[in-house]
Amino acid sequence: MNLFLSALATAIAFSAYTAVGSLGFSLQYATTNVLNLAYGDLMIIAGYITFTVHNRGVNFFVAAVAGVLATCVGSYLFSRWLLIPAVRRGMSQAAIILLTLGVSISVEAFIDMIWGANAASFGLPANAFLRAGTFTWTSEDFASVVSAVVLLAGTYVLLEKTALGRSMRAIASNKELAMTCGIATDRVMTISWVVSGLLCGIAGVLLSAETVSFNAVTGFTFTVVIVAAAFVGGIGQMGGAVLGALVVGFVSQFAAAYSNPAYVDVFAFGLLALVLVVRPTGIISDVASQRELVA
Amino acid sequence: MSYYASILLTYFFIDVIAALGLDIQVGLSGILNFGFILFQAAGAYTVALVTLGPPSKWLGTQTYFAGWSLPFPLPLILAIVVGVLLSFLAGLLVLRRLRSSYQAIVLLSLMLVCYDVVISTRSLFNGTTGLGSIPPPLQSSLGLGFTGYQWAFTGFCGVICIVVFLLMKRIYRSPFGRLLAASREGEEAAGSLGTNVFRLRMVSMMLGGGLGGLSGGLLVGAVAAWSPNSWSFFETIIYFAAITLGGVGNSYGTVLGVAVLQIGIMEGVTYLPQFGPPGFVDYLQQAIIGVALILVLWLRPQGIFPERRPRLLGSPKRQPRLPSRSTALSSSTVTGGVS
Numbered sequence: 001m002n003l004f005l006s007a008l009a010t011a012i013a014f015s016a017y018t019a020v021g022s023l024g025f026s027l028q029y030a031t032t033n034v035l036n037l038a039y040g041d042l043m044i045i046a047g048y049i050t051f052t053v054h055n056r057g058v059n060f061f062v063a064a065v066a067g068v069l070a071t072c073v074g075s076y077l078f079s080r081w082l083l084i085p086a087v088r089r090g091m092s093q094a095a096i097i098l099l100t101l102g103v104s105i106s107v108e109a110f111i112d113m114i115w116g117a118n119a120a121s122f123g124l125p126a127n128a129f130l131r132a133g134t135f136t137w138t139s140e141d142f143a144s145v146v147s148a149v150v151l152l153a154g155t156y157v158l159l160e161k162t163a164l165g166r167s168m169r170a171i172a173s174n175k176e177l178a179m180t181c182g183i184a185t186d187r188v189m190t191i192s193w194v195v196s197g198l199l200c201g202i203a204g205v206l207l208s209a210e211t212v213s214f215n216a217v218t219g220f221t222f223t224v225v226i227v228a229a230a231f232v233g234g235i236g237q238m239g240g241a242v243l244g245a246l247v248v249g250f251v252s253q254f255a256a257a258y259s260n261p262a263y264v265d266v267f268a269f270g271l272l273a274l275v276l277v278v279r280p281t282g283i284i285s286d287v288a289s290q291r292e293l294v295a
Numbered sequence: 296m297s298y299y300a301s302i303l304l305t306y307f308f309i310d311v312i313a314a315l316g317l318d319i320q321v322g323l324s325g326i327l328n329f330g331f332i333l334f335q336a337a338g339a340y341t342v343a344l345v346t347l348g349p350p351s352k353w354l355g356t357q358t359y360f361a362g363w364s365l366p367f368p369l370p371l372i373l374a375i376v377v378g379v380l381l382s383f384l385a386g387l388l389v390l391r392r393l394r395s396s397y398q399a400i401v402l403l404s405l406m407l408v409c410y411d412v413v414i415s416t417r418s419l420f421n422g423t424t425g426l427g428s429i430p431p432p433l434q435s436s437l438g439l440g441f442t443g444y445q446w447a448f449t450g451f452c453g454v455i456c457i458v459v460f461l462l463m464k465r466i467y468r469s470p471f472g473r474l475l476a477a478s479r480e481g482e483e484a485a486g487s488l489g490t491n492v493f494r495l496r497m498v499s500m501m502l503g504g505g506l507g508g509l510s511g512g513l514l515v516g517a518v519a520a521w522s523p524n525s526w527s528f529f530e531t532i533i534y535f536a537a538i539t540l541g542g543v544g545n546s547y548g549t550v551l552g553v554a555v556l557q558i559g560i561m562e563g564v565t566y567l568p569q570f571g572p573p574g575f576v577d578y579l580q581q582a583i584i585g586v587a588l589i590l591v592l593w594l595r596p597q598g599i600f601p602e603r604r605p606r607l608l609g610s611p612k613r614q615p616r617l618p619s620r621s622t623a624l625s626s627s628t629v630t631g632g633v634s
Contacts, residue, residue, distance in 0.1 A: 035396050035400075082589075086593075091592070091596065091625075092621075092623075092624060092625070093394075093395060093396045094321075094325070094327050094395050094396070094399075094623060094624055095592050095596055095624040095625065097327065097396055097399060098535060098539065098588060098592055098624065099588075099589060099592050099593075101532055101535070101588070102532075102536075102585045102586070102587075102588035102589040102592065103585070103589065104585070105529060105532055105581055105582075105584060105585040105588075106581075106582050106585030106586055106589070107585075108581065108585075109578045109579070109581035109582035109585060110578075110582060112574065112577075112578040112581075113575065113578045113579075113582070116572075116574075117574055117578075220528070221407075224403065224404060224407060227400060228404070231400065260415065262411075262415040263411070263412075263415065265407065265411050266408050266411045266412055266415075269404035269405075269407045269408045269411075270404070270408050272400065272401075272404045273388070273401045273404040273405050273408070276393065276397055276400060276401050277388050277389070277393075277401060280392065280393060280397055
């Protein structure tokens with residue numbers, strides 16, 4: 001029971017910031033149809049900018065805003081200069097994935113050059129925010145859960161209840177048709193990328209705070225966790241991203257807690273491989289994605 | 296200096312073997328194998344396990360399972376066998392119904408799972424520290440002295456490398472290779488003509504995996520050690536960058552890419568005097584590989600030496616330029632102006 005409660009606490013917090021990240025990832029995938037393996041590296045940029053600004057003596061929340069904005073701008077430029085032109089040129093999926101990998105290792109190298117390979121840490125006071133038996137949440141855990149709930153609700157309202165969100169979904173399901181119907185595709189896609197950049201940045205700050213000490217490689221490892229969440233749930237769908245984050249978070253945290261705590265990633269990545277092999281469309285799937293994704 | 300040259304040359308031959316193995320999977324068959332380094336590691340660990348002798352010999356300084364001392368050619372053969380078997384299993388998982396980007400993700404996650412398990416389970420291959428003092432093949436029985444043995448080993452790798460290279464060139468032009476390229480370009484079309492695409496790709500997967508295992512076994516002979524550092528995901532990216540730069544689906548391109556990136560940028564620089572803050576050279580190397588990968592894909596996705604089209608016997612030497620010409624990474628179809 002003790003083990004169960006502590007695993008539950010970790011699993012909820014882990015799923016929360018993974019959900020924020022995978023939501024942004026899914027949004028990118030839906031609008032551009034590109035598997036962006038540099039996503040985690042863009043996330044960790046937010047962590048490093050926050051770290052630097054915070055170290056200058058600025059209030060942590062102001063620093064976090066700066067970090068999120070940096071990632072948001074980075075994600076926008078990355079899409080504008082590289083990904084969208086690549087898609088427009090008709091580059092193959094394989095080439096685009098390799099392109100994002102090139103960006104990923106370059107970003108890691110530049111982070112190492114600027115900040116050094118030593119792990120960075122926000123140095124936030126470590127105190128239990130909420131405690132009930134062995135169910136312990138730090139203030140970071142609590143912040144993750146609250147931001148996840150707010151952001152998921154906000155994204156849901158944006159996508160489902162506004163005209164802008166309807167245009168975004170229209171572009172995601174059929175770009176040509178959306179264009180023909182008079183949707184300002186370019187502007188809406190820019191907004192999609194800014195929104196996904198914001199989610200990416202916030203997830204990055206949360207990840208950096210939650211892992212306590214992070215380095216350049218933290219980003220890439222987390223990319224695979226996010227890919228796992230997005231694909232297990234059903235890629236390109238907002239509900240799938242959240243469900244996937246919960247499934248990956250709970251399965252990996254509980255399995256690791258009951259076997260070997262070092263195996264969190266092993267279970268997350270193993271689950272990803274298993275789901276893709278057994279049911280490539282993920283848990284939530286529609287006919288369109290089935291036709292498009294599976295050969 | 297002579298030692299330095301022989302080491303570089305050895306790495307060159309071994310990396311060419313591995314890159315040719317990756318190229319038959321990626322360039323010829325279109326299988327985006329992001330887990331490639333796993334097969335190299337499998338070969339390396341196999342050779343280590345069957346040459347290190349019983350673990351009790353090391354009095355707890357390194358732990359591993361099994362542990363034999365097999366005579367020379369056997370460890371290398373076992374390395375190939377393990378690479379082939381492992382890629383067969385991976386092929387069963389990814390080659391049946393998944394498209395290339397999905398194959399890439401599954402292979403990447405399989406590799407990362409194995410990597411994390413090896414790192415956190417010390418009883419397998421000594422955890423993060425890895426295995427050391429692995430006896431190089433025949434070193435004691437040849438009696439050549441230090442430099443002499445180095446050059447003998449280099450020559451041995453060179454012979455294997457040339458054999459593999461000629462074999463690959465042959466395969467690329469053979470009916471088997473042409474069918475692989477055809478299935479890459481149009482899976483349904485090839486399938487409808489009676490080609491068993493799954494079986495073809497499985498053979499290519501196993502060929503690549505076997506070469507990966509062989510390269511791992513040879514690397515262990517060259518450096519006498521193997522640890523998780525030697526097979527991080529970054530190593531796979533370097534191989535991908537090398538075959539992309541040279542030209543996917545072209546053996547000459549593979550050799551050139553390995554010479555420029557693996558030897559020129561990665562290994563060559565490692566032996567030069569370091570400059571800048573500590574670790575700066577490593578980051579610079581990584582940045583160069585990353586930027587090179589981006590630039591090649593952007594400016595010349597078919598690579599320096601593009602894949603050749605097979606010429607039929609008796610057809611004119613200069614063929615009319617075909618309008619569509621694509622390789623595994625550069626597609627010729629332009630999908631409208633919408634994105």
